Amino acid sequence: MSQKIAFQGELGAYGHEACIAARPDHEPLPCPTFVDAIEAVRKGDADLGMIAVENSTYGRVADVHSLLPESRLHIVDEAFVRVHVNLLAPKGAKLSDVQAAYGHPVILPQCAQFLRANGIEAIASTDNAKAAREVAEKNNPSHGALASELAADIYDLDVVARHIEDHDRNTTRFLVMSREPDFKIRGSHGMITSFVFRVRNIPAALFKAMGGFATNGVNMTKLESYMVGGYFTATQFYAEVEGHPDDHNLQLALEELDYFTDHLALLGVYPAAARRKERD
Incomplete structure (x- = not known):
């Protein structure tokens, strides 16, 4: 299987x-x-x-x-x-035929300039591939879908405009x-450790909690906050750092973080993708 x-x-x-x-x-x-x-x-x-x-x-x-x-x-x-965002439409349709394009709310802002320039109405769909499937089923040349070329192949649609995303990157x-972690793997481009934490209710707790990463030379690549439980005072942080928990400097940083938190949970240890280093 x-x-x-x-x-x-x-x-x-x-x-x-x-x-x-x-x-x-x-x-x-x-x-x-x-x-x-x-x-x-x-x-x-x-x-x-x-x-x-x-x-x-x-x-x-x-x-x-x-x-x-x-x-x-x-x-x-x-x-x-x-x-790559593409405008898909039923077989034989042209760009000038399309009056409305369906796509996930995440993808609509990614090609907003193109849609405005061509006078196409953006309509939210729960899924880009679903939008492609429904456009194929309705077979209306005035309706298009914002989706991948893979979706065009699967649902037998024409690509009437290719790579219409506003930003070329x-x-x-x-x-x-x-279901199971893999702490043995090591990546050729380094490792990333992801975790969540909540700081203790003491003055400057977040500042103090972050200090251990700076003093131990650990590069933090992401720190995001979000509310939990619907309370404005219950803030949880999602963080990603370079390194493996077995690395001595990251061990020290996590120990110091643990002292200033009332909740700390490891989410993953995994190889850094090569794309992290790309700039072009």
Whole structure:
């Protein structure tokens, strides 16, 4: 039996592309929501999950960071996927025919300039690949979908405008999730450690908690805050640092962080992707 990797969306979604690129030996398993994709891994219906966390144009994917700590899964890898947005339409349609384009709320801002320039109305859909499928089913040349070329192939649509994203480096970062961690693996481009924490209710707690990373020479690449439990005072932080928990300097930094927190949980230790170092 082949291994499976779950992703949010229908076949042809950008998550599907990420699965093909990062885990070509796994069978992609489409799921309606991120919660469903995570649950598929937890229940054993899939071996891995491909979860989108942020886009270079749009920013972080809403709600995902709050889902990760509760998932009881472990981050074992990351994948950066260059997102090319295409305008798809029924066979024979031309760009001038399209009056409305359907796409996920995350993708609409990524090609806003193109849509305005061509007088195309942007309409939100729950999934880009779903939008492509529905455009194919309705077969109305005035309706288009913002999706991948993979979706065009799957649903037999024409690409009436190719690579219409506003920024030529438009990239989405995905995290690969597993039921079991793998602390033995070491990446050729370094390691990343991800964790969440809540600081103790003392003056300058966050400043003091972060001090250990600076004094021990640990590079923190991400620090984001979000509310938990619906309380403005209950703030949780999601952080990523370069290094492995077995590294002595990171051990010291995490020990100091633990002293100033009332909650600290490791989410994953995984190889840094080569794309982190790219600048072109």
